[in-house]
Amino acid sequence: MPKLGLDIDQYLRTEVLPTVWCPGCGNGNIVEGIGTAFQRIGLDPEKVVVVGGIGCSGRTPFYVRTNAMHTTHGRALAYATGLKMANPELTVVVTMGDGDALAIGGNHFIHAARRNIDLTAIVYNNGIYGMTGGQEAPTTPVGSRTTTSLHGAVERTFDTVELALAAGASYVARTTTFDMQEIPLRIEEALRHKGFSVVEVLTQCPTYYGRLNRIGDPSDMLIWEREHTADEPVTLLSREEMVGPLRTGVFRNNEDPEYIEVYREMCAAQGGSYAAS
Amino acid sequence: MATATKTSTNGKDTRRLIMGNEAVALGAIAAGCDFYAGYPITPATEILEEMARVLPRRGGVFLQMEDELSAMAAIIGAAWGGATAMTATSGPGFSLMQENLGYAAITQTPCVIVDSQRGGPSTGLPTLPSQGDAMQARFGTHGDRPALVITASSVRGCYDATVLAFKLAKRHRMPVVLLFDAVISHMREPVEIPPPPPPPVRNFPALAEGDPRFGDAPFVPFGYGPIAVVTGLSHGGDGLAETRRGVQTEAMIIDSISKLDQDPEIRAEWTGDYRLDDADVAIVAYGITARAAREAVDQLRERGVAAGLLDLRILWPFAHQRLREVAAKSKTIVVPELNLGQMVMPVRAAVEGAAKVYQLNRADGTLLTPEDIAAFAISVQGGQDA
Numbered sequence: 001m002p003k004l005g006l007d008i009d010q011y012l013r014t015e016v017l018p019t020v021w022c023p024g025c026g027n028g029n030i031v032e033g034i035g036t037a038f039q040r041i042g043l044d045p046e047k048v049v050v051v052g053g054i055g056c057s058g059r060t061p062f063y064v065r066t067n068a069m070h071t072t073h074g075r076a077l078a079y080a081t082g083l084k085m086a087n088p089e090l091t092v093v094v095t096m097g098d099g100d101a102l103a104i105g106g107n108h109f110i111h112a113a114r115r116n117i118d119l120t121a122i123v124y125n126n127g128i129y130g131m132t133g134g135q136e137a138p139t140t141p142v143g144s145r146t147t148t149s150l151h152g153a154v155e156r157t158f159d160t161v162e163l164a165l166a167a168g169a170s171y172v173a174r175t176t177t178f179d180m181q182e183i184p185l186r187i188e189e190a191l192r193h194k195g196f197s198v199v200e201v202l203t204q205c206p207t208y209y210g211r212l213n214r215i216g217d218p219s220d221m222l223i224w225e226r227e228h229t230a231d232e233p234v235t236l237l238s239r240e241e242m243v244g245p246l247r248t249g250v251f252r253n254n255e256d257p258e259y260i261e262v263y264r265e266m267c268a269a270q271g272g273s274y275a276a277s
Numbered sequence: 278m279a280t281a282t283k284t285s286t287n288g289k290d291t292r293r294l295i296m297g298n299e300a301v302a303l304g305a306i307a308a309g310c311d312f313y314a315g316y317p318i319t320p321a322t323e324i325l326e327e328m329a330r331v332l333p334r335r336g337g338v339f340l341q342m343e344d345e346l347s348a349m350a351a352i353i354g355a356a357w358g359g360a361t362a363m364t365a366t367s368g369p370g371f372s373l374m375q376e377n378l379g380y381a382a383i384t385q386t387p388c389v390i391v392d393s394q395r396g397g398p399s400t401g402l403p404t405l406p407s408q409g410d411a412m413q414a415r416f417g418t419h420g421d422r423p424a425l426v427i428t429a430s431s432v433r434g435c436y437d438a439t440v441l442a443f444k445l446a447k448r449h450r451m452p453v454v455l456l457f458d459a460v461i462s463h464m465r466e467p468v469e470i471p472p473p474p475p476p477p478v479r480n481f482p483a484l485a486e487g488d489p490r491f492g493d494a495p496f497v498p499f500g501y502g503p504i505a506v507v508t509g510l511s512h513g514g515d516g517l518a519e520t521r522r523g524v525q526t527e528a529m530i531i532d533s534i535s536k537l538d539q540d541p542e543i544r545a546e547w548t549g550d551y552r553l554d555d556a557d558v559a560i561v562a563y564g565i566t567a568r569a570a571r572e573a574v575d576q577l578r579e580r581g582v583a584a585g586l587l588d589l590r591i592l593w594p595f596a597h598q599r600l601r602e603v604a605a606k607s608k609t610i611v612v613p614e615l616n617l618g619q620m621v622m623p624v625r626a627a628v629e630g631a632a633k634v635y636q637l638n639r640a641d642g643t644l645l646t647p648e649d650i651a652a653f654a655i656s657v658q659g660g661q662d663a
């Protein structure tokens with residue numbers, strides 16, 4: 001296989017490169033973060049499945065050299081729930097866009113969090129529908145321009161972190177593609193965490209969000225990310241307080257009962273031996 | 278019909294009085310099902326409840342999902358996790374499953390979906406029987422795909438159809454649909470059911486790095502061999518997307534469609550004949566309507582009409598060849614259905630004018646009775662019996 005010369009080459013499906021992503025897109029940084037986290041933990045690629053939804057971000061499974069499952073728009077977490085329950089020995093990572101995870105797939109997102117099933121969900125939040133050409137997403141900041149909000153978005157913006165916390169996720173973090181060192185760190189923490197883990201990564205879509213909002217080139221967008229976020233993981237801010245920068249960091253990391261363990265105990269109480277093999 | 282045999286080793290009747298839905302659950306367990314995901318809906322709910330009761334005891338997985346979209350997604354995920362998986366629903370839920378059902382087809386994922394039909398469209402006639410999903414079961418998902426759809430007309434038939442569905446899903450690596458209806462699912466009959474086997478042991482063929490994973494390749498889930506790529510995009514044997522032209526996917530789909538037609542077990546189970554050999558009038562029916570039609574055949578025979586029944590036990594793939602054979606002998610074909618005329622379309626297409634085809638339809642939630650069918654057959658037959 002061709003080498004990129006990165007020390008995470010073993011976790012990249014280099015033979016399918018280049019990616020479908022535009023130059024300057026933030027998605028590649030997240031893939032690098034995933035590979036780095038895998039390498040730090042030393043995961044066996046045969047025992048890992050990266051499950052993607054549909055969208056630019058949903059293509060991630062093709063680029064990570066592990067098992068890959070590229071599913072349907074919005075349903076990645078539902079596929080992953082069945083997969084993980086069928087074989088809890090597998091490490092299951094789910095990569096979704098903001099529209100994928102929070103609009104069409106919002107129901108599966110809250111229920112996966114409610115079950116607290118041991119999955120690592122990575123939400124690529126570029127504030128827009130990238131793959132379909134720049135339409136408004138539930139995460140589009142109020143006032144932003146997209147092809148379906150040319151006069152500025154008027155709908156209120158979804159906060160992935162607040163949603164994940166309220167629904168019961170037991171690990172919740174937010175970072176950005178500006179924070180290159182932090183992405184693998186958070187993903188590694190999420191992978192090591194037993195329970196439903198959400199890592200939201202604010203990422204740049206220069207092709208649509210950047211162009212429509214005249215933010216400039218990809219590096220200007222990274223600076224924009226830095227200027228609009230603050231490393232201060234506080235939640236439950238009032239509406240007035242929320243006008244400030246978007247908070248990043250680890251918002252929750254606790255040891256709530258994890259679904260597979262709870263299920264195993266329920267089976268044992270009935271005389272069944274779940275996932276004994 | 279109920280082949281309720283009284284095996285009385287000690288003189289006792291060992292049959293159990295169970296409903297169609299329980300027979301489905303028992304058939305699933307007998308076939309090695311160890312994963313169920315679903316969402317409640319009448320008239321399929323008892324399958325969900327029975328699996329919720331039984332699977333944890335056997336160390337299997339029962340998941341009540343947030344909707345039918347996720348139930349369908351979960352069983353596909355489960356199959357790729359190595360489970361033998363199923364779900365059950367009725368029309369509204371079956372509609373929601375269609376996109377992911379197409380995903381199961383293009384990714385060649387073995388799984389079983391029960392649709393116990395009720396009146397539609399929309400919420401329609403909850404809990405009243407219908408055969409309104411015969412075409413949805415075949416063409417409901419976008420794009421073309423091989424389809425395997427099995428029906429039953431008795432409680433024992435539900436059990437046997439379920440066992441067969443799992444076997445064929447595995448053999449052909451595809452989603453198999455069991456198409457029942459509110460009456461068959463809720464009806465109780467005494468049946469002899471063998472005791473459940475122990476929980477299944479997972480066993481998959483060994484693959485080497487670089488071996489194909491799709492097309493003719495055996496189904497090997499994640500974690501049981503070299504890493505695999507699974508996608509709903511058109512792909513080749515290696516699973517990698519082919520986005521410019523879908524040549525390989527088209528070839529794989531055509532190939533699996535043709536393999537269904539050649540499967541000896543499908544050929545053996547395809548249709549059930551009743552007094553058809555010398556029939557002038559052939560009634561072509563399936564599911565609950567085949568049950569009434571069988572009775573209608575006897576009534577017609579008593580009245581001097583040489584009638585017979587062709588029961589479409591496997592609805593899809595459609596038994597074209599058998600229909601042509603029937604049409605060569607029976608010049609009148611009657612197709613009674615609890616819908617406004619669905620399976621009569623492929624019947625007409627197969628017969629190609631070799632026999633006269635008459636359709637008898639009812640979509641108000643009421644069953645067609647043997648008398649309805651017999652009277653209709655007589656009326657179209659040109660007054661032979663008058």
Ligand SMILES: Cc1ncc(C[n+]2csc(CCOP(=O)(O)OP(=O)(O)O)c2C)c(N)n1
Nearest residue numbers: 054055056057073097098099100129130131
């Ligand atoms: C059921 C369904 N509806 C719509 C689409 C079209 N579609 C593809 S990707 C997408 C949205 C992508 O946005 P997002 O999830 O934010 O991912 P991104 O491309 O921004 O990474 C849509 C609407 C689809 N593939 N399937």
Ligand code: SF4
Nearest residue numbers: 021022025056130205
């Ligand atoms: S459209 Fe946007 S999100 Fe999609 S690849 Fe291009 S830059 Fe990235």
Ligand SMILES: [Mg+2]
Nearest residue numbers: 097098128130
């Ligand atoms: Mg997006």
